[in-house]
Amino acid sequence: MSELNEKWLDLRSDTVTRPSAAMRAAMNAADVGDDVYGDDPTVNHLQEYTADLFGYEDALFAPSGTQSNLLALLAHCGRGDEYLVGQEAHTYRYEGGGAAVLGSIQPQPIINQPDGSIALADIAAYIKPDDFHFARTKLLALENTIGGRVLGLDYLKQATTLAHERGLATHLDGARVCNAAVKLGVSPRAAVAGFDSVSVCLSKGLGAPIGSVLCGSKPLIAEAKRWRKMLGGGMRQAGMIAAGGMYALQHNFERLSEDHDNATYFASELAKLKGLKVSTPQTNIFYVDIPADTCRALNDVLQLTRIRVSMSPHLRIVTHMDASREDIDRAITVFGDFFG
């Protein structure tokens, strides 16, 4: 292990995990071919497996969640079309404006409620009439989990039904939809019911090094495949990385509940410390408000004790498979010594 990663406890994100020995062995053993020709058996298997797991006709392997979401937006919408999206959503806020830059697709951002949802009344109100003054509203894009919060099945049903009744398609940024399914105690299919497409990340809590899978109908995936080639996402012997994703889906899905339990435990211990305002985690992500004048000193202590967290704008802690209960106890001691 490199000096850079040695002994650090990295709680900035669940994207930081490194592939386990067993996952690496699966990657090493992968049967491969040229995926641009459709000849990579491991990529084909991952796509078929994921489509079936989430209940879709077809699926497409993409190098990242950003690209997979972009493929969906480009496949659902054309030039001059619009998608409704939360102000806090990754596709709107953290993906470089790709849909606008590359697809001439206009985002219509809408405020997220404190629970992460977009109010149904807001969705209805932002759908534009069929009038040449307006962009054509084509798609509703939601995210689950969003900032670690889980959108409930009733809400998802109401939102997707409303969208469909008004002639819109629906896309789910399911970067952490496996966390949502585990938390809701439902099957992957039930967690995405009502969505015409979902982007599932393999490299977040599931622990694969690379990759996302876009699921949808055959025509949608065919369209996404054209865009993927254009964006430079057509990969060759990609079975090497797809095998890591397959391993992740088959071995690391159910264990996400451990990350949720660790987050709950960690947050409840931090909440006992004076001056800290700690959010209640629903899955593996939570936030801590710390007194402004302690930020710098805390940062120094965390550096010294080799702990990484996200500090801007709020202190954010994300649990994952490379952060054991023992690691979390060590972090709790560091925070306790500092704030105690």
Ligand SMILES: Cc1ncc(COP(=O)(O)O)c(C=O)c1O
């Ligand atoms: C909710 C959500 N969607 C999409 C992405 C994009 O994934 P990637 O980093 O693989 O592009 C992320 C990344 O953290 C995310 O948190």
